[in-house]
Amino acid sequence: MAVKKKLREYILENYLFTDDQTALNNADSFLDLGIIDSTGIMEVIFFIEEEYGISVEDDEMIPENLDSIDNLVAFITKKTAP
Amino acid sequence: MCGIAGIVNLQGANGPQELELKAMASQLNHRGPDGNGYYLHDSIGLAHTRLSIIDLTGGAQPIHNEDKSIWVVFNGEIFNYKELRITLQKAGHTFYTQTDTEVIVHLYEQYGDNFVEHLNGQFAIALWDVRTKKLILVRDRVGIVPLFYTYHEGRLIFASEIKAILPILQTAPSLSVSALDQLMTFWSPVSPNTLFENIYELPPGMLMTQEGQRQRKQRYWDWQFPSNKEDYRTESESQLMGELQELLIDATQIRLRADVPVGAYLSGGLDSSALVSLIHHHSDAPLKTFSIGFDAESLDESDYQQMMIDHLQLDHTQIQCSNADVGQHFFDTIWHTESTVLRTAPTPMRMLSGLVKSHNYKVVLTGEGADEVLGGYDIFKEAKLRQFWAQQPNSKWRHLLLKRLYPYLDISTSKAQQYTQHFFGIGLDNPNAPCFSHLPRWDTTAKAKTFFSEERFSNLESNALPTMESSLPNEIKDWHPFNRSQYLEAKSLMPGYLLCSQGDRMLMANSVEGRFPFLDHRVIEFANRLHPKLKMKALNEKYLLKKSMTSYLPPKIVQRYKQPYRAPDIPAFFGNKNGPALDYVEELLSPEKLASYGYFNPKRVTMLAKKARRGGAIGQKDNQALVGILSTQIWHHHFIENYTKNFSLN
Structure with missing residues (x-):
């Protein structure tokens, strides 16, 4: 849950520029919301790499891993699993 | 270049006052520091601030025809004035100066409103026909030289820059929300709109007449492309290459005409390098070149500049531009752009024209326009x-x-x-x-609109x-x-941003005139009939230009990957990670100022600034949004909040 909370805060504050929790559902697609530009993906990757000490490989840079809070949480959970 | 301004009373009576013309001219001193001139008669008043480049002693404006029935103030250059003068003299016209300005009044006598079609140049002209009480305003084909106007209390008021119109209004202007909406989509408002409500530009290629209450606008030139395949040029590549080369040589040579020394900008890219090489090979004029170097390695092109300096043994001067320089000078840059901008790139261009001025140069040739004309972007x-x-x-x-x-x-x-x-x-x-x-x-670009304040933009x-x-x-x-x-x-981008906010305004801020051989209308008309595959062969940009310039340039310059001109954006304002920004940035982006000006949502902007402060805003979207918001705030500060202080009639 801590991961989800942190990610929600990060996305709301840095891409939606709001603290209104209702502005983002966990399943919402960042692409469909139009909140991420072509370098925005890189920013998200930098953030999760730094925050969770993981390394995102080239073939992992896909919407299935990165395009919603739920996808990000699942991806980070998988990557940080022992 | 120079500055022009004027007022016409549409009712015919109560003409403009000398005080008003002087107030207008005083706002344009940077465009013409070498002298002012005025014409006041009945319903018309014309003002001119002069940057003397041709006929240094005899070129004071306004200039008139033989019987003083036609008067003109003019900002710009007519590059084919020598040829026009000979033709007009043969037709019986008598000249009293050696200026390019004087050909305008005689051309008008000869051809009426169609006079403009004979001009090869960059210009904004205001011509008054005493006999018919008709004012003609006309602007060059592509929008190199600015000209703005408004109607206010029964008068037409016009000027090279909007700041010269403002003292006459005697009330603070307001921001056009629809223009800001357009700017935050296309990088500039859709012509003729400006960021100022009810103040318009005369669009490029347009001639406007005002006779009493009657206004007429006529487009005398536009970019035209073939509608049928058969209308593309069909000659061989080598023939077209030769023709382009000849055109560029002539376009460059006539732009070296001046009674003061002429310099050139050298970025190290294909266009400016080609231009400098053409000057070097086809002119006896001593050539001095100028460039910008950036501290940020990713933006810097010094190595390529040096390649050209070595290749042609150039007399070159460079100004080094740091992030801090951009941040420090951006505030004053907006005084000159008179508009929101989405990039800081104009600021280094203003520093560069300052360098030119400090070397006592008034004129520079630049490679601007080649990308639009010959397919480079x-x-x-x-x-x-x-x-x-x-x-x-x-x-x-x-x-x-x-x-x-x-x-x-x-x-x-x-x-x-x-x-x-x-x-x-x-x-x-x-x-x-x-x-x-x-x-x-x-x-x-339009993503920046998410920062608009709901109240101001609700309608x-x-x-x-x-x-x-x-x-x-x-x-x-x-x-x-x-x-x-x-x-x-x-x-859109070229006249609305590159030639004005990043071009004319940054040059004229330091009283320097830019000249643009690639924007010679003969070059454009030739290029517009080239098949696109000669502009971009597969993904090889400016193909025909590269082929034409191969013998003039080192291979590495011809083959290099095109690097867009960029300047540091957010890092210019937030230099210290998590530390405070520059004072004026902190003030103008404070929730209080944002709320007081009313254009942007303070909470959202504060979050964007926080992201910028910690170095997290690396994307184009955030950079454009922050520069756009900050420049709009500065614009409001200069032109609305401090209207009384900055635009007093006295």
Whole structure:
């Protein structure tokens, strides 16, 4: 849950520029919301790499891993699993 | 260049006052520090601030014809004035100066309103016909020289810069929310709009007459492309190459005409290098070149500049520009742009013209325009690739070519198609739409509007795209898609940002005139009839120009990857990670100022500033938004909040 909370805060504050929790559902697609530009993906990757000490490989840079809070949480959970 | 201004009373009585003309001229001193001139008669008043470049002793304006029935103030250069003068003298006209300005009054006598078609140059002209009490305002074909006007209390008021109109209004202007909406889509308002409510530009290629209450506008020139394949030039590549070379040599040579020394900008790119080499090989004029170097390695082109310096043994001077310089000077830059800007790139250009001035130069030639005319921009490549993709939108591999353009995008796997679909697939279902090429750029830029304040923009129904579409000529649908994207670029970003905010305004801020051989209308008309494959062969940009200039340039300059001119944006204002920004940035982005000016949502902007402060705002979207918001705040500070202080009639 801590991961989800942190990610929600990060996305709301840095891409939606709001603290209104209702502005983002966990399943919402960042692409469909139009909140991420072509370098925005890189920013998200930098953030999760730094925050969770993981390394995102080239073939992992896909919407299935990165395009919603739920996808990000699942991806980070998988990557940080022992 | 110079500054011009004037007032016409449309009712005929109560003409303008000398005090008013002087107040207007005083706002234009930077455009013409070498002297002022006025003409006041009945309902008309004309003012001129002079930057003397041709006929240094005898060229004071206003200038008149033989019987003083025609008067003119003029900002710019008529490069073919020597040839026109000979023709006019043969037709019986008598000249009293050696200026290019004087040919205008005699041309008007000879040809009436069609006089403008004979001019090769860059100009904003105000001509008064005493006999018919008719004012003519006319602007050059592509928008090099600015000219603005408004109607206020029964008068037409016009000037080279809006700041010269403001003292006459005697009330603070207001921001046009629809113009800001357009600017935050296309990088400039759709012509003739400006950021100032009810103040307009005279569009490039337009002639406007005012006789009493009657106004008439006539487009005398526009970018035209072939509607039929047969109308493209069919000569061999080598013949066309030779013709382009000849045209560029002449366009450059006539732009060296001046009674003061002429310099040139050298960025190290193909266009400025070609230009400098043409001057070197086809002129006896001693040449001095100027350039900018950036502390940030990714923006710096010094190595290429040095290559050209060594190649031609140039007398060169460079100014080094740091992030801190950009941040420090950006505040004053907006005084000159008179507009919101989405990049800081104008500021180093102002520093560069300052360098030119400090070496006692008043004129520089630059390579501006080559990308629009001869097909150099990445947006043309992007559009070409998207067109290719649109032919088979479900293709698993066509979109992968975009990686050639944007290597940092990881679109190497077909799984990533969803990303490219979102970034570049916009409009893919209608690739024949006139604005197809520019939709991704405009979509990204428009993201900045999420920061608009709900209160101020609640009544705005964003009509930016329909407004742009309705400004386009009907025949655009018949043009080749490449030509369509050229037209959009030539009518939006180039005149609306590159030639004004980043061009004329940054040059004239330091009383320096820019001249643009690639924007000679003969070069444009020639290039517009070249088939697109001669402009971009596969993804090789400015193909024919490169071929034409091969013998003039080191191979590495011809072959180098095109680097767009950029300056540091957010890092210029937030230099210390998590530390305070520059004082004026802190003040103008404070929640109090944001709320007081009312354009942007303070909470959202504060979050963007926080992201910028910690170094997290690296994307184009955030950089453009922050520079756009900050420049709008500065604009308000200069032109509205401090109106009384800055624009007093006395």
